[in-house]
Amino acid sequence: MSSSNRIRRQFASDNYAGVCPEAWAAMTEANAGHEVSYGDDTWTEKAANLIRDIFETKCEVFFVFNGTSANSLSLASLCQSYHSILCHELAHVEVAECGAPEFFSNGSKVLLLGGANGKINPAEIDRAVHKRDDVHYPKPRVLSFTQATEVGTVYSLDELRELAGVARRFGLRVHMDGARFANAIAALNVAPKDITWKAGVDVLCFGMTKNGIAVGEAVVFFDRELAHEFDYRCKQGGQLASKMRFLSAPWVGMLKDGDWLRHAKHSNAMAKQLEAGLRGIPGVQIAYPVESNGVFVRIPPTAIKQMHERGWKFYTGVVTPDESRLMCSWDTTPEDVDAFVADLSEMTKASS
Numbered sequence: 151m152s153s154s155n156r157i158r159r160q161f162a163s164d165n166y167a168g169v170c171p172e173a174w175a176a177m178t179e180a181n182a183g184h185e186v187s188y189g190d191d192t193w194t195e196k197a198a199n200l201i202r203d204i205f206e207t208k209c210e211v212f213f214v215f216n217g218t219s220a221n222s223l224s225l226a227s228l229c230q231s232y233h234s235i236l237c238h239e240l241a242h243v244e245v246a247e248c249g250a251p252e253f254f255s256n257g258s259k260v261l262l263l264g265g266a267n268g269k270i271n272p273a274e275i276d277r278a279v280h281k282r283d284d285v286h287y288p289k290p291r292v293l294s295f296t297q298a299t300e301v302g303t304v305y306s307l308d309e310l311r312e313l314a315g316v317a318r319r320f321g322l323r324v325h326m327d328g329a330r331f332a333n334a335i336a337a338l339n340v341a342p343k344d345i346t347w348k349a350g351v352d353v354l355c356f357g358m359t360k361n362g363i364a365v366g367e368a369v370v371f372f373d374r375e376l377a378h379e380f381d382y383r384c385k386q387g388g389q390l391a392s393k394m395r396f397l398s399a400p401w402v403g404m405l406k407d408g409d410w411l412r413h414a415k416h417s418n419a420m421a422k423q424l425e426a427g428l429r430g431i432p433g434v435q436i437a438y439p440v441e442s443n444g445v446f447v448r449i450p451p452t453a454i455k456q457m458h459e460r461g462w463k464f465y466t467g468v469v470t471p472d473e474s475r476l477m478c479s480w481d482t483t484p485e486d487v488d489a490f491v492a493d494l495s496e497m498t499k500a501s502s
């Protein structure tokens with residue numbers, strides 16, 4: 151069998167996966183008749199209410215097309231142009247959004263913080279805030295952090311409380327990039343409220359695309375005053391979907407019976423299986439603790455080349471230099487993992 155037939159599912163990105171059955175069924179149902187446009191429809195109301203139920207609080211919810219717009223528009227709503235946004239040096243808002251947070255905030259500066267394993271070291275917030283305190287420095291206004299992180303690690307409840315606590319002490323607003331929020335909840339096994347509003351998070355960009363829907367992320371304002379005129383910001387930013395129900399209906403499909411967590415638990419479990427397999431291959435090193443659905447790994451360059459020639463797709467050096475990122479999805483199977491591990495095992499033997 152040719153490699154392209156044999157390799158059904160790739161590990162390059164959780165965006166490579168298709169739409170899961172629950173999201174697809176809700177889209178089909180939403181397609182049955184006519185509905186009011188621009189978000190005044192019953193699906194959008196239902197999806198927003200399900201999100202309120204999950205977080206056990208009254209919050210303002212907006213659906214936008216993707217994670218970049220969710221992050222950049224929500225950050226813009228927290229800042230004036232002379233403010234700054236503090237985030238980890240590997241944060242998606244810094245390295246993978248083409249300057250959209252700066253653009254939509256009319257120039258708020260992103261300031262970078264260090265920290266091991268993709269997590270912000272709280273002492274770095276102190277350093278950035280106190281670097282200068284005069285009018286010549288862009289005034290620190292927001293701490294943005296990613297949960298699960300860009301390298302697949304997850305802030306524990308204590309780490310997260312400490313981080314948000316430090317931010318609050320310095321008068322910073324707290325923004326969470328939750329492109330893989332479901333994977334973090336599945337990993338921590340906590341109530342969503344515990345790592346969000348109860349811990350001091352003001353706004354969450356709640357992703358679901360990487361967990362099985364086609365398109366559409368939710369911006370969730372726990373501090374509801376911060377949502378003031380956010381609808382105008384969405385419209386101006388080209389993020390108000392006319393047929394909004396097709397963004398929101400999949401959320402209903404995912405949330406109503408808990409399938410969002412089932413899928414996230416599954417992709418996390420596949421990452422664990424992948425980690426175990428990779429650990430058994432001499433010359434291959436796991437770069438970070440595997441805590442969600444991503445595995446970062448150092449693979450000898452000849453083996454990378456041979457894996458690509460065999461048909462496997464994955465990225466090397468995109469998030470972190472010299473490290474390959476392997477992402478598991480809601481539809482990754484144990485057999486996919488075994489096939490990848492078996493091929494890599496063969497390649498590393500051949501190249502050693």
Ligand SMILES: Cc1ncc(COP(=O)(O)O)c(C=O)c1O
Binds near residue numbers: 217329
């Ligand atoms: C941490 C993180 N935040 C946000 C996003 C959303 O990006 P996009 O605009 O591609 O939906 C991604 C996607 O890769 C991500 O990994």
